[in-house]
Amino acid sequence: MSNHPSTSGADNIYQPSLARIVRILPQIEDHRLFQLRFEDSGIRQSFTYRPGQFVELSLIGTGEAPISISSSPTRPEVIELCVRKIGRVTEALFRLPLNSLVGLRGPYGNGFPVEEMEKNNLLIIAGGLGMAPLRSLLWYALDNRSKFKEIILMLGTKISEEMLFKYELLSLLDRTDMKCLLTVDKDEEGIWPAQVGVVTKLFDAVKVDPEITYAAVCGPPIMYKFVLRKLLERNLPKDRILMSLERRMKCGVGKCGHCSIGYKYTCIDGPIFTYWDAINLPEMI
Amino acid sequence: MAKPKVGVFGMTGCAGEQIVILNCEDELMDILKVLDIRSFHTAMSENDEQCDLDIAFVEGAVVQPEEEVWLKKIRKRSRLLIALGTCAVWGGVAAMKNEVSPQRLKDEVYGPRGQIFKSIPAQPLHSFVKVDFSVSGCPIEKEQFLQAIASLVHGDIPVLPKYAVCTECKLNENTCLLVEKSELCLGPITVAGCNARCLSYGIPCCGCRGPVEEANIASEVEILKEKGFTLGDIRNQLRTYAAPAEVLQTYFTKR
Amino acid sequence: MQIVKLPKENLDKFMGGLSKFGEIHAPIKKDENTYLFSKIEDLSKIELNYNRTILPPKKYFLPPNETMFRFSPEKGYEPPQDNLNKKYVLLGVHSCDIHGLKILDLVFSGTYVDNYYFTRRKNTSIIGVSCIPDDMCFCRSMETDFVEDGFDLFLSDIDDSYLVRIATSLGDDMVRANQSLFKEVDKEDIAEYKRKSNERKNYFKIDLELYNLPEIMDLEYESKIWEEIGEKCLSCGTCSMVCPTCYCYDVFDQLNLDGKTGERRRQWDSCLFKDYALVAGGLNFRSERSARVKNRYFHKQRGFVAQYGRPSCVGCGRCIQSCPAKIDIVEVMTKIRSASYE
Known part of the structure; x- marks a missing residue:
């Protein structure tokens, strides 16, 4: 049959490449930041990605799982994955010693439309573990500081012990070229150096110009509800509110079906969706 | 890495699971390469009854108070406890008549000699202890057992199919005995893993592997009734292997 | 499209000649009312008048079970050396199933091409066959009761013969390999074909309305x-x-x-x-x-x-x-x- 796509010499889209765990940084309980480096120097140099994209991580013999990239493409050579020990694959990852080999393929997904977001204000809103994919966008923007107008980060966790990248983010408090708002719901000892209260309270401290602002939101479902309400109150257009969603992205390439939401595949049409997409897709959030 | 220390134990049952393990003739040497078997009464004469174990494989149902004590002791010394076979996972054939008092059953079967031992309604292991993983089947499938060992040696909890026998039956392209031949087949509500063995020989599924997750008993019963089976027939078949299963209990108490 | 005629008495000879184009797989009878696509050792087992097979032809391209890689801790994941390049002839595929394959093609192509699927797809020739719908067929509603492409040859039953549509160069080779078995289509054949396909419309018992x-x-x-x-x-x-x-x-x-x-x-x-x-x-x-x-x-x-x-x-x-x-x-x-x- 003549009308099929060419298969000769084409890549195997499911082929994981070996990568080495070069650094393991403990974060909060059951969360670690893994620095991975491709074994093959060619792949290492050519591998690039957009903030918001994910990779398929293989633990040899255990299986594969989608993990969002926490590092920024502006800092090549290593890829950082912030992983929560929660399933078979991540449990196997936590058992591995430094220098072990894992499989990686990707990057997958649409990622944030960073070119479109440039020349605008950037409002990054994270709740709990939502910081993992948003950290990539944050550092991308800070490393391309001149391309963006105002950069505001709002992050809320229950207690400070649950804040991912805490020390890295606290060091941003002093930066004058961005506004870093870190809030904890409770601070019983009174030692938290930043805000206290729920994340939506942070809106009181910022001005949102709906004409020139993009919001990137990631967090638990309950947070979406309240944050979206705040953003809509400030007249932010629905297609400028970007959200990162989680589904069972098994193949990453739009074939296996597991991550379908309504008429879309999270792995190729997402994982970044606009709020407008969300309204129009059944069972989105 | 040290080989995991393993024990194989049998409560009340036919020892079928232990026989399946011993029947892995081609693989036995490889099994011994990866497991340090410390206790396996059916197969070895010297057994360590005290040492801590990484994995305990337990077959059979609990039908005597002594077994409950023994099982709890095994649980205490084992990091992982794996239920092997339908009796251990679901109660099995022994639990078929649990609604009849153990005393009456004992009198009928053993007469006055039944006085010398006690019995309780047959229960699966999870009624008494935490079960980390289950391999069902009457008997278990050798391939599933070997795969479970491989995963455990690797450090992972094994993954076995959770779908119904129908799926495997279709993949074998068998003529559907339920739809095409109106036979009493429990394939739609029985958990897969046997590669639809009976069905591939033209025998309807009797449900020996126990119910699939979220088994739709009500719909299965409706389908069979429509084909002319009485509720009695259906009930007997459903209760043969997994009477204590919650889905069955709920269905039959509701009625 | 070229169309020739294959008298039914020549069918066995034609099918026998196909083995040089690949291993022949075709529908066989499994039971009273069930059929399946199977490897053909004996041409007399082929059942071209069938309603539907238990599994569709997708099993040849996306097998129910397949090895994607072999792995080891040192080398990671390596594709198996299995020969995906074996040639097959899939004979007796209904129009709806050819459409089914065309739909799978859409899914497995795109930005990311699944080579496991397409290598098999390329190495398998498809010979379609016309059919008479039963009371569960609704291909007409789904606009799949006829097929324009996605096959190498398509056999349409006109009682004593098949009209054979030749859609690809490979299909043409299959006809040329046994040229003497084929005849030219005459006016009566065309009339019979029209009569048959008109009649076929009336066999449909169920309809799924697609409109909006x-x-x-x-x-x-x-x-x-x-x-x-x-x-x-x-x-x-x-x-x-x-x-x-x-x-x-x-x-x-x-x-x-x-x-x-x-x-x-x-x-x-x-x-x-x-x-x-x-x-x-x-x-x-x-x-x-x-x-x-x-x-x-x-x-x-x-x-x-x-x-x-x-x-x-x-x-x-x-x-x-x-x-x-x-x-x-x-x-x-x-x-x-x-x-x-x-």
Whole structure:
């Protein structure tokens, strides 16, 4: 049959490449930041990605799982994955010693439309573990500081012990070229150096110009509800509110079906969706 | 890495699971390469009854108070406890008549000699202890057992199919005995893993592997009734292997 | 398109000559009312008058089970050296099933091309055959009762002969290899073909009206019909396995007994299985059976239209024939359309 796509010499889209765990940084309980480096120097140099994209991580013999990239493409050579020990694959990852080999393929997904977001204000809103994919966008923007107008980060966790990248983010408090708002719901000892209260309270401290602002939101479902309400109150257009969603992205390439939401595949049409997409897709959030 | 220390134990049952393990003739040497078997009464004469174990494989149902004590002791010394076979996972054939008092059953079967031992309604292991993983089947499938060992040696909890026998039956392209031949087949509500063995020989599924997750008993019963089976027939078949299963209990108490 | 005539007395000779183009697979009778595609050792077993096979031809391109890689801790994942390049001739494929393959082609191509699928697809020639619909066929509603491409040859039964459409250069080679078996099409053959295909229209007993179905499905998203089907559905997976366009698969690493080496395998999956949309940590986006049933219908009749411009159902009737709970897609869609249903 003549009308099929060419298969000769084409890549195997499911082929994981070996990568080495070069650094393991403990974060909060059951969360670690893994620095991975491709074994093959060619792949290492050519591998690039957009903030918001994910990779398929293989633990040899255990299986594969989608993990969002926490590092920024502006800092090549290593890829950082912030992983929560929660399933078979991540449990196997936590058992591995430094220098072990894992499989990686990707990057997958649409990622944030960073070119479109440039020349605008950037409002990054994270709740709990939502910081993992948003950290990539944050550092991308800070490393391309001149391309963006105002950069505001709002992050809320229950207690400070649950804040991912805490020390890295606290060091941003002093930066004058961005506004870093870190809030904890409770601070019983009174030692938290930043805000206290729920994340939506942070809106009181910022001005949102709906004409020139993009919001990137990631967090638990309950947070979406309240944050979206705040953003809509400030007249932010629905297609400028970007959200990162989680589904069972098994193949990453739009074939296996597991991550379908309504008429879309999270792995190729997402994982970044606009709020407008969300309204129009059944069972989105 | 040290080989995991393993024990194989049998409560009340036919020892079928232990026989399946011993029947892995081609693989036995490889099994011994990866497991340090410390206790396996059916197969070895010297057994360590005290040492801590990484994995305990337990077959059979609990039908005597002594077994409950023994099982709890095994649980205490084992990091992982794996239920092997339908009796251990679901109660099995022994639990078929649990609604009849153990005393009456004992009198009928053993007469006055039944006085010398006690019995309780047959229960699966999870009624008494935490079960980390289950391999069902009457008997278990050798391939599933070997795969479970491989995963455990690797450090992972094994993954076995959770779908119904129908799926495997279709993949074998068998003529559907339920739809095409109106036979009493429990394939739609029985958990897969046997590669639809009976069905591939033209025998309807009797449900020996126990119910699939979220088994739709009500719909299965409706389908069979429509084909002319009485509720009695259906009930007997459903209760043969997994009477204590919650889905069955709920269905039959509701009625 | 070139069309020639193959008198039925020459059929066996023609089929016998096909083996040099690949291993022949064709429908055989399994039981009273069941058929399956199988390797042919004995040409007399081939059953070209059949209603439908238990599994559709997708099994040849996306096998129910396949090894994607072999793995070891040192070398990682390496593709198996299996020969995907073996040639096959798939003979006796119905129009609906050819459309089914064309739909799978859409899914497995695109930005990411699945080479496991397409290598097999390229190495398999397809010879279609016309059919007489039974009371579960609704290919006419799904616009798959005829097929324009996606085959090398297509045989249309006109009683004493087959009209043979030659769609590809390979198909032409197959005809040329046994040129003497074929005759030219004459006026009577054309008349007979027209009579037959007109007559065929009248055999259809059921109809699924496609007109504005996507809009109706959106409107009926909250309909209680999904709960009703959810009550009946057994989640047994039968409908997904037998569907010519269900392509979902699961992937897992299967270890050897050493606990180190093994194979990464994929196998057919179903969106009706409870753990289909389960993510690590235990959150299940479709834990209710009714939600899973609804998702399956929406994906076939609504989602696929949005993605690819047509429903992914081809009207082959397999799910109707094989559902133990007698859930009938045509009945469900008819119900959902009816104004009186709320």
